[in-house]
Amino acid sequence: MRALAAQVRRNLSRRWRRAMVTTLGIALAAAMLSAALVLADSLGGGFDRAVRAAGLADVIVRFDPQSYSRVADRIRALPDIAGFATRLEVTDVDIHAGGHGFGHASAEVVGSGRRGYAIVAGRDVSGRFGEVVIERGLADAWGLDVGSTLLVRGLGPLRVVGLAEAPDDVGFPLGVPRLYISRAAIDARFGAEANPAVSVAELWLRDPRLLDQVLVQARTLSFGLHGVRVITRTGVRVLLDQAAGIVIDLLVALSVFALGTAGVILAASARAEVQRRLQELGVSRAVGASRGHLVAVQLTEAAVVALPGATLGLLAGWLITAGPTERLLTLLNEPPAGSGLILPLLGGWALSVLIPVLAVAVPSWSATGREPVALLRGAGLAGTAAAPGAGGGGPSRRRRRPGLALLGARLLGARRGRLVATVVTLGVSAGFVLLLLALASALSALQTDPGALGKRYQLTAALPATAAGRVRAIGGVAAAAPRYELEAADSYSLGETIDVIAYPGDHTEFEAPALLAGHRLHGAGETEVGAGLAAALGLSPGSVLAVALPSGAELRLRVAGIVSSLDHDGRVAYLPAAALLAGEPGAPEVLAVRLAAGADPGAVTRALSALGATPTPASGAVARGVPLVQTLRSILRAVAIVDGLVCLYALVQTGSLTLSERRRTVALLRAVGAGPAAVARLLAGVVLALVLPAAALGAVLERFVLGPALAHLAAGYATLELRAGPGQLAAVLAGLLAAGAIAVLATTRRATHESVVAGLAGA
Amino acid sequence: MVVLEARGIVKDVGRGRARRRVLDGAALRVEAGEVVAVLGRSGSGKSTLLHLLGGLDRPDAGAIVLAGEDLAAQGARALARMRLRHVGFVFQSFHLIEELSGRENVLLPARLPGAAPGGERRAGELIEELGLGPVAEHRPHELSGGEQQRFAIARALVNDPELVLADEPTGNLDAENATAVLGILSRLTRRAVVIVTHEPEAAAIAVRVLRLEAGQLVEAAAQRR
Numbered sequence: 001m002r003a004l005a006a007q008v009r010r011n012l013s014r015r016w017r018r019a020m021v022t023t024l025g026i027a028l029a030a031a032m033l034s035a036a037l038v039l040a041d042s043l044g045g046g047f048d049r050a051v052r053a054a055g056l057a058d059v060i061v062r063f064d065p066q067s068y069s070r071v072a073d074r075i076r077a078l079p080d081i082a083g084f085a086t087r088l089e090v091t092d093v094d095i096h097a098g099g100h101g102f103g104h105a106s107a108e109v110v111g112s113g114r115r116g117y118a119i120v121a122g123r124d125v126s127g128r129f130g131e132v133v134i135e136r137g138l139a140d141a142w143g144l145d146v147g148s149t150l151l152v153r154g155l156g157p158l159r160v161v162g163l164a165e166a167p168d169d170v171g172f173p174l175g176v177p178r179l180y181i182s183r184a185a186i187d188a189r190f191g192a193e194a195n196p197a198v199s200v201a202e203l204w205l206r207d208p209r210l211l212d213q214v215l216v217q218a219r220t221l222s223f224g225l226h227g228v229r230v231i232t233r234t235g236v237r238v239l240l241d242q243a244a245g246i247v248i249d250l251l252v253a254l255s256v257f258a259l260g261t262a263g264v265i266l267a268a269s270a271r272a273e274v275q276r277r278l279q280e281l282g283v284s285r286a287v288g289a290s291r292g293h294l295v296a297v298q299l300t301e302a303a304v305v306a307l308p309g310a311t312l313g314l315l316a317g318w319l320i321t322a323g324p325t326e327r328l329l330t331l332l333n334e335p336p337a338g339s340g341l342i343l344p345l346l347g348g349w350a351l352s353v354l355i356p357v358l359a360v361a362v363p364s365w366s367a368t369g370r371e372p373v374a375l376l377r378g379a380g381l382a383g384t385a386a387a388p389g390a391g392g393g394g395p396s397r398r399r400r401r402p403g404l405a406l407l408g409a410r411l412l413g414a415r416r417g418r419l420v421a422t423v424v425t426l427g428v429s430a431g432f433v434l435l436l437l438a439l440a441s442a443l444s445a446l447q448t449d450p451g452a453l454g455k456r457y458q459l460t461a462a463l464p465a466t467a468a469g470r471v472r473a474i475g476g477v478a479a480a481a482p483r484y485e486l487e488a489a490d491s492y493s494l495g496e497t498i499d500v501i502a503y504p505g506d507h508t509e510f511e512a513p514a515l516l517a518g519h520r521l522h523g524a525g526e527t528e529v530g531a532g533l534a535a536a537l538g539l540s541p542g543s544v545l546a547v548a549l550p551s552g553a554e555l556r557l558r559v560a561g562i563v564s565s566l567d568h569d570g571r572v573a574y575l576p577a578a579a580l581l582a583g584e585p586g587a588p589e590v591l592a593v594r595l596a597a598g599a600d601p602g603a604v605t606r607a608l609s610a611l612g613a614t615p616t617p618a619s620g621a622v623a624r625g626v627p628l629v630q631t632l633r634s635i636l637r638a639v640a641i642v643d644g645l646v647c648l649y650a651l652v653q654t655g656s657l658t659l660s661e662r663r664r665t666v667a668l669l670r671a672v673g674a675g676p677a678a679v680a681r682l683l684a685g686v687v688l689a690l691v692l693p694a695a696a697l698g699a700v701l702e703r704f705v706l707g708p709a710l711a712h713l714a715a716g717y718a719t720l721e722l723r724a725g726p727g728q729l730a731a732v733l734a735g736l737l738a739a740g741a742i743a744v745l746a747t748t749r750r751a752t753h754e755s756v757v758a759g760l761a762g763a
Numbered sequence: 764m765v766v767l768e769a770r771g772i773v774k775d776v777g778r779g780r781a782r783r784r785v786l787d788g789a790a791l792r793v794e795a796g797e798v799v800a801v802l803g804r805s806g807s808g809k810s811t812l813l814h815l816l817g818g819l820d821r822p823d824a825g826a827i828v829l830a831g832e833d834l835a836a837q838g839a840r841a842l843a844r845m846r847l848r849h850v851g852f853v854f855q856s857f858h859l860i861e862e863l864s865g866r867e868n869v870l871l872p873a874r875l876p877g878a879a880p881g882g883e884r885r886a887g888e889l890i891e892e893l894g895l896g897p898v899a900e901h902r903p904h905e906l907s908g909g910e911q912q913r914f915a916i917a918r919a920l921v922n923d924p925e926l927v928l929a930d931e932p933t934g935n936l937d938a939e940n941a942t943a944v945l946g947i948l949s950r951l952t953r954r955a956v957v958i959v960t961h962e963p964e965a966a967a968i969a970v971r972v973l974r975l976e977a978g979q980l981v982e983a984a985a986q987r988r
Contacts, residue, residue, distance in 0.1 A: 403874065410862040668858045671819055672872040672918070673847020675840045681876075752839065756819045760858065 004293070008300045019301075021656065022356070023309035028649050030313025030352035035321040037344045038337075042325045046334035050167035051233065053118035053335055057202035058211060058233050060116075060168050061218065062089065064226040065197040074221045075201060078214055082206045085114045086198035088183075094153035095177065100142045105177045107152065108200070109186055116202045117180065120335065122146035122162030127184035132158035135178045137171025137330050139163050150179065168231070171333040208233075219548070226550070229497060230489065274298070274363040281368055291368040295361065302360035303353060310352035314345060320641075404669075404678055408685025411662050412654075422654045423693045429647045430698025430732050434724040435706045436640045437731065442722060457483075457510045457592040458601060461613035464589065465504075471591055474607040476599030479509055483592040484580055488573075489548045490537055498533060498547060499572045502580040502587070510592045511574070517541055518561030524579045527557035532570020534562045545573060553583035590616075644735060651687055651743035658686050659747050666751050667759025680748040687740035695733045699724065766925045766955035767793045767816060772825035773978075774811055785811050786822070787978030793955040795925065798948065800969035801959040802983060807975045809959035810930055816957060817850045817928045818842045830925060847877055851919030853948075855931035857911045859903040865914040866890060866899040873921045882921055889917040893947060909940030916947055927951060929958040933965050941965075 012019055050056070063071075068086055075084045088109040095105045115124065121139075125131045132150055139145060139160070148160045158181070169175050183196065205214060211232060218230065274281075284294055318341075326336050412419055457479075461471065465482035472480045484502040503510060508520060513530070518541030521528050527545055539545060539559050547555045557575055565572045580587055593615070595604060601617075608615040659666060666679060674682075707722035724732075774786040785808030793799050803809045814820040816827060818834045827834040830849045837845060846852075859868045869890060873882020890899050893913045903911055912932065919927055929948060933941035941964065948956055949968035958965055966972045966983075974983040 407860070407863070407871075414862055664858060665860050668860070669871070669875075670843065671817075671846065671852050671858075672875070673843050673845075673850075673878070673922070674875050675843035675877075678843075678875050757814050760819075760854070 004296055004300060007297050008304060011297070011301055012304060019305045021653065022305050025649050025653060026306050026309030026352060026356050027313035027316065028645050029355075030310045030348065031317035031320070032313075032643075032646060033348045033352060034314040034317025034345060036317075037348050038318055038321045038341060039325055041341055041344050042329060042337040045337060045340065046329050046332060047167060049337070049340075050118070050165060050332075050334040053120075054116055054165060054167055055114055055118075055204075056167050056233055057085075057114075057116050058205045058208050059203040059214065059218070060231050061201045061203070062229045062231075063199060063201075065199045066225060067195045068198050069195050071198055071201055071225075074225075075203065077221055078203070078217050080206045080210045080214055082204045083114060084204065085116065085202045086111060087200050087202075088197055089199045091176075093179075095179065096151040097144055097148060098142050102177055105179060108178060108180045109183050110180050111183045111198075114202065114204065115180070116168065117164040117166035118335070119162045120165050122160070124162055124164075125180055125182040125185065126161075127182055127188060129185040129189040130158055131161045131182065131185060133162040133164045133180040134160055135171055135333065136163045136165050137173065137175075137333065138177040138179070140327075140330055141173055152179070152181075155181070165333045165335060167333050169333065171331050173331075228489075228550075229487065231497070274360070274367050278367060285368065291365075294368045295364045298360050298364040299357055302357045306353045306356040309356075310349050313352060314349050318345065403685075404674075404681040405685030405688060408658075408682040408687075409689035410685075411665065411682075412658055412686045412689045415658075415661070418654070418657070419689070422650055422690055423697060425650050426647055426690055426694030426736070427697025427701060429643055429650070430694055430736060431701030431706050433640055433643055433647075433735070434698055434702035434728055434732050435710060435722065436636045436643075437728040438702065438707060438722045438724045439710070440636060441725070441728070455511055455618045456508075457594045458618055459593040459595070459604065459608065459615045460590040460618065461593060461608045461611070461615045463591045463608075463611065463613045465591070467611060467613075468591055470611060471593060471608065474604055476596050476604045476607075477593055478596040478599075479594040480591050481505060481510060482577065482589045483510065484577055484587040484589050486550060486580075486584065486587050488550065490546065497571065500547065500549075500575060500580060501572060502575050502577040503592075504577040507574050510594060513563040513565045516562045516564055518559065521560040521574065521576065524576045525558055526560040526575075528561045528563050528574040529559055530565035530570035530572040531562055532565070533572060534559075534570075536571060547573065549580075549584045551584050551586075555579060555583050644739070647736065648739040648742060651690060651739050652746050654690060655683055655686055655743045655747035656750070659683070659751055663754070663759045667754070667756050670752070670756045671760060676748055676752045679751050680744055683744045683747050683751070684740070687744050691733075691736045691740045695729075695736055698732060699729055764795045765792060766795050766830070767791070767957070768826075768828045769816060770826050770828075772812070772815060772822045772827065774808070774815060774820075774822050776811065784978055786815070788825070789975070789978060789980045791816070791957075791973070791980055793926070793957060795953055795955055797971065798951075798956040798958065798969045800966035800972045801957065801975055801980065802961060802963075802966055802972060803959070803975035804961065808978060809961075809975055812975065812980075813928050813930050813957065813959050817852060817926075818846050819852075844877055847872065847875055847922060848879065849924050849926055851922070851924040851927045853912070853915055853919045853927065853929040853932045855934040857903070857908075857915045857935070859911055859914060859918075861903055864900045864902055865895060865906060865910070868903070868914055869917045869921055872918060879922050885923060886917065886921050889920055893917055907940070908936050909943055912936060912940065912944050913947065916944065920951070925954055927954050927956045929956065929960075931960055931962075931965075932958060933960070933962060 065088065071086055072084075075081060090107040090109065092103065093105040093107045094103045095101065110125070117133075117135075119133065120136055122133070125133050132152065134144065134150060139148075144150070144160055146160055146162060149157045150160055151157050164178075164180060165171070166178065169178075172178070187193070187196075203214070205211060211234075215230065215232075281294055285291070329336055460483065461467075463471065468480050468482060471477060481503055484500075486500050488498045488500045490498060501507070501511065507528075513528075515528075516531055518528075529539055529545060533539065533545075537545070539562070541559055541561055543559045545557050545559055547557065549555065555575070557573075557579065563572075563574070564570075591613070593604065593608070595601060605615045666682070669678065669682065702722075702724050707724070710722055769789065769791040772786050772789045773784065775782055775784050777783055785806075789808075789812060791799070791812075801809055801812060811820070815822050815834075816829075818827075818829070818837070822835060825835070829845060832841075832845060834842065834845065859865070860871070863871070866886065869886045870882060872878060873886060890896055893916065895910065895913055895917065898906055898910055901910075903914075906914070912935075916932075919929075927948070932948065933944055936944060941962075945965060945968050948958065958969065960966060972983040973980045
């Protein structure tokens, strides 16, 4: 054992530079793996953790304020209810703290019993007046903590006694800020009411499998209650998971790819190292060293090199992603994974050590199994290189004059297996980077460009339908029509809310979301539904959509087509205004205004204002979701950086491996007069032979595999056009070339640093 | 005309306690058209001397003047340029690049940046002159040892250098091929040729034969070509 340790120490001290490079590669792969684990575990389990911590209700019902007794009586009449809680939700509350202010906060006046939120700092509100619990997102955004003071208009300054997370909605600033005040405290200050008003009921079921039956009963019993909106725990999960699911799947795919990359490179590196040491192994075998001892030395060396790399990489990956992940979780009102991450990270660490050790084990075992004589002759490992002149046989045909770069490419081509593996690795990597760029620009377009959502109107004006003629007469207005929009529910599954949009005529003149299936609606009995709604309710062209309107009326419409829409997560239905107004005569309306080409929006806005309207520009889908987009971007950026580093490592390592194996060739070139520039050209040939096909492969992969796959993945949420543009292709090619240039510089420096004589001797 | 002059060359090899002096004040002067053989036992420093003369390595002390330039004063780039323009190397183990045909191997130095023009033509002439035309497009593994060494000689001559340095050029060849290769080296007119060898047959083609003893070059014999 002591002899083994001493030999490993001697070997590593002789080859410490090479060991450092291998450690770096392992660290990069481990960082990628760790980043993916942190994100996947944190986001994947975030909702369940939040539900457990908060005790989220199975069903949350919102309605216009009603007396507590009226609501409680109806809930008690429902079957399978394990418990319930009510509260009054007061919207548009004006709050101020620490120089910040918000005029549309939501104040939840909570009663006793279950609350449906988790206290993550401090404590819950008591019956004393002057206390408030605020959601963590608000605290983070405004720099508040337990003990801070929040000024609530109408209640005065309140002391923050706790921070909460309620997973039934996204947090501030993605959603409106929420604060929780005790009803007992309000009663103590303003006097108790015998039958206070409530507007939210949270229901916990004994058997969640009976949810549908409970919802049907609830709908029957809710007769007389107005503005009823129901959301189930499953509905909340679907909404949140769809947003995070894209990122998680992307990262899991990236981590698998990074692991594969590291595996290929480390295996090639291990093979080259064993090949280089065949003679040494032969001598050791000849003087009596056992095969087991020699393999044990190699494995111990590999483990010693891998351990620090895996540890540092895992820590780095965790550090890079932990911050953005926690921010994203805060936005989603979900707690961080905490100690739950330890086990997956330990698994990742073990994998990061095991793969490089196995990569060494196989060629070592294979090499040491040979006869010592064969080892002393330096016989190659099976399959290490293409046979000289392979594919030809007999005299080679006259070839084009070989420049140095072409010679470099041919030297690389001698190891065809590695060439293919590295090109595939780089190509997949380039494909992923292209995908990230395409995704980032798709997010930007959705955020800022209403046209990307199929919206063809630029302004809406709060004017009655009768004003449409006057608006059309304004210079620069191409079209104007009433637009009706309200929130309804699916009659069969009350947990699914639907954003109903209606126009009196052809809606595609104002909103033309891409048609994914079926045809545009014709006639009063037809509807076009968003892909998100179709996925949630299993709709297809020809199905019947039953819509429960707020008035209690029900509309039954045949689905004419499925459209792409990001609004309300694709849970939208376009229908003719006549059908909507028949069931809901008081549906909210605005005028949608489409501008003529080249019209001045400012002039039209002024003219609309003169008519007494306050025009509002049409917005992108995620106008309120800017923080989410920013957080997703920072995660994508972190992944892209690690991905880029993996590319750089692959290029440098392949260049180094080629250089190691072709020391004599490089030394010969230098002996016959090649200076550093000529060596750099040779190595540039090596790198270009990798980069150019990899860039082409990456573009093809992104265009035909990764882009469509991710778009398909996101189809339930939104339809994303994920095609990298020429600029993005150029950027990735430039990035690969830049990485290649760094690889060329690094390897050229190494190549020209070595003594020509030593290189010729191949020592 | 003096092509190469070396004075007081000192060179130590190895490190620490293994360090030893292999050249200790060696001196040499070679003129154009002259073939000089350096003999010595294994480990005497013959190859080290050749590497120093060709600018592949640097002496610890002394001066090596090639084409009027002191090699010891040159930087790495300038040394590479000197090797490209003024030196041709012939190695015992040929050092042909396996991925290239014989012709491409010959052309390799001619296509380096800074090489003298006309390399393509000279390569063609050399290949024909050395009888390699029929196998010019063969890869090294398809050639005999003698053919490989003749390609290596053609490569050494393709940039028309004033100095040819041959390190055991017949060490890996049978008697017939060795004779052919020595014949080629002996016919190199206008150039200075230095051959290091331990084979007396190789020394037979030299005008002057020097022996490397105790780190110094001593005249062994004078012969007529």
